[in-house]
Amino acid sequence: MSDAAAKRAARAIDALRRGWPVRVGGLTLVAIETGAAAELFAGGQVKGILLSSARAATLKLANQFAAADTQLPVLIAPPSELDAALSLAIADPSLDLRYPFKGPFAALPLEQPEAAQVAMELAREAGLLPAFLLVESDADAEFAPADLAAFQNADNLCIAARARLPVSAAEDAELVAYRSVADAADHVALVVGQRDGSPPVIRLHSECLTGDVLGSLKCDCGPQLHEALHQIADAQWGVLLYLRQEGRGIGLVNKLRAYALQDQGFDTVDANIRLGFAVDARDFSVAAQMLRLLSISEVRLLTNNPEKVAGLEAEGIKVAERLPLKIAANPHNAHYLATKRDRTGHKL
Numbered sequence: 001m002s003d004a005a006a007k008r009a010a011r012a013i014d015a016l017r018r019g020w021p022v023r024v025g026g027l028t029l030v031a032i033e034t035g036a037a038a039e040l041f042a043g044g045q046v047k048g049i050l051l052s053s054a055r056a057a058t059l060k061l062a063n064q065f066a067a068a069d070t071q072l073p074v075l076i077a078p079p080s081e082l083d084a085a086l087s088l089a090i091a092d093p094s095l096d097l098r099y100p101f102k103g104p105f106a107a108l109p110l111e112q113p114e115a116a117q118v119a120m121e122l123a124r125e126a127g128l129l130p131a132f133l134l135v136e137s138d139a140d141a142e143f144a145p146a147d148l149a150a151f152q153n154a155d156n157l158c159i160a161a162r163a164r165l166p167v168s169a170a171e172d173a174e175l176v177a178y179r180s181v182a183d184a185a186d187h188v189a190l191v192v193g194q195r196d197g198s199p200p201v202i203r204l205h206s207e208c209l210t211g212d213v214l215g216s217l218k219c220d221c222g223p224q225l226h227e228a229l230h231q232i233a234d235a236q237w238g239v240l241l242y243l244r245q246e247g248r249g250i251g252l253v254n255k256l257r258a259y260a261l262q263d264q265g266f267d268t269v270d271a272n273i274r275l276g277f278a279v280d281a282r283d284f285s286v287a288a289q290m291l292r293l294l295s296i297s298e299v300r301l302l303t304n305n306p307e308k309v310a311g312l313e314a315e316g317i318k319v320a321e322r323l324p325l326k327i328a329a330n331p332h333n334a335h336y337l338a339t340k341r342d343r344t345g346h347k348l
């Protein structure tokens with residue numbers, strides 16, 4: 001893995017989050033969410049708006065130029081009255097009810113489709129909406145499409161620190177913290193009990209601030225976290241990986257936008273798609289690398305999600321057994337759980 005590529009990615013993500021222009025391939029882009037500053041519009045620097053294919057479809061634009069490949073982002077001409085408020089209304093599907101009248105828009109030819117696609121992925125990594133202003137200005141960071149794979153490569157993970165951490169579910173536990181040169185999020189593993197020669201009981205838990213900390217009833221994360229800890233403690237040897245992949249990898253702010261769309265009637269799958277993201281943007285190679293660094297190559301996995309089993313096996317971790325994790329539904333999450341069963345193949 002190239003340190004230089006990881007650095008470029010980290011700088012690009014940081015710049016996007018601060019609203020600074022980033023050069024991605026041949027495109028100089030500003031994230032609309034953070035960088036739609038008044039002086040950009042006043043100075044005539046905005047040459048276009050780059051949107052995800054999903055957003056273009058909602059705005060009835062997808063077929064103007066992207067007919068050959070409906071997955072490609074779409075570039076549109078900036079409307080003459082464009083300002084920060086209108087650009088955000090164009091970018092953010094969760095605001096559509098508040099700003100229903102937009103357009104018509106005209107698509108422009110997209111001359112850098114690969115760079116445009118990488119920009120969408122960078123936005124997700126930055127926890128931002130995948131929507132950009134194409135600008136004519138100097139850039140504060142440079143990113144090449146080939147840098148993305150190096151950035152997302154889990155090999156650059158290492159153990160940074162470990163210490164005993166008795167928890168209410170298991171007194172004999174140790175917390176292991178990981179770090180990566182590329183990713184600012186510190187993943188952790190709670191190792192419970194002592195190795196006994198059998199495959200450990202493992203839970204891959206993706207961060208859910210709303211469920212884990214605030215007791216949200218919209219999902220099953222909080223109860224799953226506690227149930228998993230108890231099952232691992234009962235087995236006397238196991239590991240809970242706490243992965244900093246909030247909102248299935250789209251970040252907290254975008255997850256709240258997905259929740260706003262769910263309040264408007266979209267389910268968890270369609271809300272993600274409408275925002276321009278994959279249904280599940282998580283990459284379980286990080287989890288596999290965390291296990292490898294603990295010298296664990298075979299596991300009994302607590303999950304209802306066949307994608308987690310497949311994700312670990314694809315990375316060379318043997319899943320000897322899948323252990324279901326059953327949580328009673330409540331009136332707020334029954335539809336969410338049914339959607340996971342019916343649309344993402346969860347075994348409930």
Ligand SMILES: Nc1nc2c(ncn2[C@@H]2O[C@H](COP(=O)(O)OP(=O)(O)OP(=O)(O)O)[C@@H](O)[C@H]2O)c(=O)[nH]1
Pocket residue numbers: 204205206207208209219221224245246247248249250255258259268272302303304305308325340346
């Ligand atoms: N984007 C999005 N993320 C959500 C939503 N509800 C919960 N999440 C996130 O989903 C993740 C929780 O998924 P997990 O419980 O790890 O995994 P799972 O895919 O349900 O599979 P299991 O192992 O069976 O629980 C957390 O990162 C939550 O923040 C939602 O409506 N939209």
Ligand SMILES: [Zn+2]
Pocket residue numbers: 208210211212219220221222
């Ligand atoms: Zn949750």
